[in-house]
Amino acid sequence: MEPDLFTAAAEDRQEKDPSSSPLAVRMRPRSLDEVVGQQHLLKPGSPLRRLVGEGDGGPAGPSSVILWGxxxxxxxxxxxxxxxxxxxRFVELSAITAGVKEVRAVIESARRATGGYGKETVLFLDEIHRFSKAQQDSLLPAVENRWVTLIAATTENPYFSIISPLLSRSLLLTLESLTDDDLRALMRRALAAEHGLGGAVTLPEDAEAHLLRIAGGDARRALTALEAAAGAALAMQEKEVTLQTVEATVDRAAVKYDRDGDQHYDVASALIKSIRGSDVDAALHYLARMIEAGEDPRFIARRLMISASEDIGLADPTALPTAVAAAQAVAMIGFPEAALTLSHATIALALAPKSNAATLAISAAQEDVRNGLAGPVPAHLRDGHYKGAAKLGHAQGYVYPHDVPGGIAAQQYAPDAVADKRYYRPTRYGAEARYADVVDRVRDRLGRGGSDDATDA
Structure with missing residues (x-):
C-alpha cells in the first residue's frame, strides 16, 4: 500500500473519531487564520497566504518552502x-529515518496521483538539514517540475545546511519562537474546543503558569502536558486541573520564579555573581532554576556575554567568544538542547580567571569625558585627506607606526587634557598577565613610562 493511502486512512480515522488522536494533533489548525503566532508571516498578501490561494490570482509562488526555526x-x-x-495530499517524512529510496517512492506516488486522480501532494520533510548533499539533490527534479509542493523544516541555518540549488528554488520563511501569550491562547482554545477537551475541565492561573514554564515555548509540549494533566484530573473525577495535579502528572515541581518580578532579577543576579566568584556549582544551580522556570534562553545567553567582558575580560580572551558562540547556538536550537550549551558556557566562565580591568578602564574613560576632559584631537592625528588640510596643519608630522622599528611610534595620541591618564590597569591573572607586560613596554616606548599599578596575583 502506498504511503499516501496510509496518510489518508489516518486522517479519516481522526475525522471520524477525534478523541483517538493526541490533543496536539486534534488542535492542529486547518486554516492560516487558526495558526497561533507567526503573525509576521500571516499578513494579507504574504507569500504564505498566496501559497494557499488567498488573494487575487489564486495560488502563486515557488513550489518549495523552507521553514526555519x-x-x-x-x-x-x-x-x-x-x-x-x-x-x-499530505505526506510527511523525517530526514532522520527516511533516505533517497523513500523520497523517490513518495515523489513517484505523487506523480501517479497527479496524473491519475488530479490530486497534488504536499511533501513535508522534517529536519532536512540531516540530509546529505546527494539526498538533497534527489529532491530537485520534483521541485523543478512541481511534482510536489515541498515544505522542508530545519532548526539549523539553511544557508549552511541546505544546498544552494534547492535554497535558490525555495521560499525561505523564518519562524519566531512562540510567546507565553501565544501558548496561553492555544491552551485556552484546547480547553474550550469540542475537538479539544470540550470544556470538561478548567485550568486555574497558577496551573496554567506552570504549564507555560514547562512548555518552554514549545506548543507540542504545552498541549501534551495539558492533556496528561486533564486526563489525571478527570480520572480523579475532578473538574479543575490544579497545580498539584500538573506537578504530579509531569513530575516537575513548580519553581518559585516570576519572570516579570523580583525572583527573575534575584536569580539572574545570583547566577552572575556566582560566576564572578568562580563558584561553578552555585552558578549551575541558578542556571538550572532559570531553565526549569522556563526563562527565555536568549536572556540567559545575553547575561553570560555581558559577564564575559565585565568580569573576565582579557584574563581569558576566549571567554567572550565562548559566550557569543553559546548565544548563537541557543538562538538556533532552543530548549531543551540549549540547556547543554548554556551549561557549557556557564562552567567555562565560572572557572575562567577573572579581571574587571576592561570594565574599570571604560568606566574611568567615560567618567572623564562626562566631566569635560576631552580636548581637541592633536593636529598630527587629524584627517589629512581633504584639500586644504595641510594648510591647517592637519596630519602634519604624523609618524606612521609601520615605518618605525618595533611598530610603535613615540608620539602623542591622547588630547592634552588626558595625555597622562592610565585607564587600563591590567591584572596579572590568567592571560592578562601578558597584557600587563605588553602595556608596560608600550607605554615606555611612547615616553609615558611603564605602569606600576598592575594588580599582582
Whole structure:
C-alpha cells in the first residue's frame, strides 16, 4: 500500500473519531487564520497566504518552502495547513529515518496521483538539514517540475545546511519562537474546543503558569502536558486541573520564579555573581532554576556575554567568544538542547580567571569625558585627506607606526587634557598577565613610562 493511502486512512480515522488522536494533533489548525503566532508571516498578501490561494490570482509562488526555526513552533502545522487549504495530499517524512529510496517512492506516488486522480501532494520533510548533499539533490527534479509542493523544516541555518540549488528554488520563511501569550491562547482554545477537551475541565492561573514554564515555548509540549494533566484530573473525577495535579502528572515541581518580578532579577543576579566568584556549582544551580522556570534562553545567553567582558575580560580572551558562540547556538536550537550549551558556557566562565580591568578602564574613560576632559584631537592625528588640510596643519608630522622599528611610534595620541591618564590597569591573572607586560613596554616606548599599578596575583 502506498504511503499516501496510509496518510489518508489516518486522517479519516481522526475525522471520524477525534478523541483517538493526541490533543496536539486534534488542535492542529486547518486554516492560516487558526495558526497561533507567526503573525509576521500571516499578513494579507504574504507569500504564505498566496501559497494557499488567498488573494487575487489564486495560488502563486515557488513550489518549495523552507521553514526555519526552533522546535515546537508550528513548522509541521504550517505544512499541514497548506495541504488542507489547497486540498492536496499530505505526506510527511523525517530526514532522520527516511533516505533517497523513500523520497523517490513518495515523489513517484505523487506523480501517479497527479496524473491519475488530479490530486497534488504536499511533501513535508522534517529536519532536512540531516540530509546529505546527494539526498538533497534527489529532491530537485520534483521541485523543478512541481511534482510536489515541498515544505522542508530545519532548526539549523539553511544557508549552511541546505544546498544552494534547492535554497535558490525555495521560499525561505523564518519562524519566531512562540510567546507565553501565544501558548496561553492555544491552551485556552484546547480547553474550550469540542475537538479539544470540550470544556470538561478548567485550568486555574497558577496551573496554567506552570504549564507555560514547562512548555518552554514549545506548543507540542504545552498541549501534551495539558492533556496528561486533564486526563489525571478527570480520572480523579475532578473538574479543575490544579497545580498539584500538573506537578504530579509531569513530575516537575513548580519553581518559585516570576519572570516579570523580583525572583527573575534575584536569580539572574545570583547566577552572575556566582560566576564572578568562580563558584561553578552555585552558578549551575541558578542556571538550572532559570531553565526549569522556563526563562527565555536568549536572556540567559545575553547575561553570560555581558559577564564575559565585565568580569573576565582579557584574563581569558576566549571567554567572550565562548559566550557569543553559546548565544548563537541557543538562538538556533532552543530548549531543551540549549540547556547543554548554556551549561557549557556557564562552567567555562565560572572557572575562567577573572579581571574587571576592561570594565574599570571604560568606566574611568567615560567618567572623564562626562566631566569635560576631552580636548581637541592633536593636529598630527587629524584627517589629512581633504584639500586644504595641510594648510591647517592637519596630519602634519604624523609618524606612521609601520615605518618605525618595533611598530610603535613615540608620539602623542591622547588630547592634552588626558595625555597622562592610565585607564587600563591590567591584572596579572590568567592571560592578562601578558597584557600587563605588553602595556608596560608600550607605554615606555611612547615616553609615558611603564605602569606600576598592575594588580599582582
Amino acid at each position: 526552533p522546535p515546537g513552533i508550528g513548522k509541521t502545522t504550517l505544512a499541514y495547513v497548506v495541504s488542507k487549504a489547497t486540498n492536496k
